[in-house]
Amino acid sequence: MKRIKEYILANTANYQGHVDERFIDLATQFSRMQDVRTDLGGAALVVYFQGLKVVDIWTGKKSETENWQADTLAVCYSTGKGVLSTLAHILVSEGLLDYDTPVAEYWPEFGQNGKDKITLRHMLSHQSGLYDIRNNIAAATEMADWSHMLDVVAKAQPRFAVGDGAAYQPLMFGWQVGGALEKATNHSLAELMQKYLIIPLELDGAYFGVPDTELNRVARLFPQNKARPAKPAQQSKSSKTPRKASIFEKLLELSGQNPQDFQDAMIPKGMKHFSFFSDQGLQAVIPAANGVFTANSLAKIYAMLANNGRWNGQQLIRPSVMRELSTVQYTKRDRIMPLPMDWRLGYHRILTLGKSSQGFGHMGFNGSGAWCDPERGLSFAYIHNFPVASITGDYRLWGLSQEALRCADQVLRGRKGWF
Secondary structure, eight states, X not given: OHHHHHHHHSOTXXXXXXXXXXXXXXXXXXXXXXXXXXXXXEEEEEEEETTEEEEEEEEEBSSSSOBOOTTOBEEOTTHHHHHHHHHHHHHHHTTSOOSSXXXXXXXXXXXXXXXXXXXXXXHHTTOSSOOOOTTTOSOGGGGGOXXXXXXXXXXXXXXXXXXXXXXXXXXXXXXXXXXHHHHHHTSOHHHHHIIIIIHHHTOSOEESSOOGGGGGGXXXXXXXXXXXXXXXXXXXXXXXXXXXXXXHHHHHHHTTOOHHHHHHHHOOTTGGGOOTTSHHHHHSOOTTTOOEEOHHHHHHHHHHHHTTTEETTEEOSOHHHHHHHTSOOBOSOOSSOSSOOOBOSSOEEOOOSSOOOOOEEEEOTTSOEEEEETTTTEEXXXXXXXXXXXXXXXXXXXXXXXXXHHHHHHHHHSOOOOO
16 A cells, blocks of 8 residues: 555656657556655666657666656666677578577587577577586685686586476576677677667667776665564474475476576575675676666667667568567467566567567566567667566556557557557
């Protein structure tokens, strides 16, 4: 009830930037959702519609002492998977690699331990079986060493036979796909990003590994108030009671999923000693989890995808490749995610509060997200620095996605509708 009251009573114009009047309801909702917490962080929202930017707004604080700006960068967690995947599709369009060629042909070391038949298609659709991070490294800090993690992936053994089901790869995805791109082209991931995405689309901020000169643009997490530590419960010396399963773990088990799979995929050992928001975390190359972007860069990437791979007179992705990347590869619920994601090649379905869309994109653990709807000619990106954490995003992302689709439908169909 408290959140509903805060939403109703919120300032409806607590943002800066530009809004096309046709999308004013989306800006109003953005303001309602952020207003009560703008002293604890900030957020940005950008939408392109039929090739034009119709929403570019932001609010709140980048840090405790700085306000959010139009060019503020934010850590977007798994939202970066969609960016890495888009880069892969551009390289396929360029003929530099293929979806169905075994990756071991580009990267011979990768072919060991039963991985000789894994293709880029398997990697992008989470069907490679390489989702286990917990049992492949001894400490989370190892993730900051790119070349080391490529060696880890090359030596890893899949948890199931290639193509035998799917398992979302929260962390391992980036080293698999990024490694394949580097080995196939003989160029670093940073060089590929610059040549094939950042320059052609004139992006104002898109990084897997933030340069020293750009660290000051990154929104940081605010220090959290530490609650008073609970008084430890007394136990007998002989008591060795195992940890009780959490409610989430119990729900996973009831749904037929294995909580151990979830832990192995999501939680490296020693994670308490590593932060994605530290300078070390920001400058590491962990493409599945630490992509840093402006909302405008994300929305423009997806605007190109919404326009059948074309932008400013350039055909970045061939129409035949666009058909491949947007085709659903796997419809069942995978071993990690608690709901079906309809995996495409590096993207999942758009999650809303009811509105139907054949579009695709990727959300992040903190509730950031970016997507496109080619049928509507629509792209969307939402970023922030609030301390939210959920494998299915945040209700704000779902609600804002819903309203963006509704505003577009008002223009295209003459009515917004809820479904």
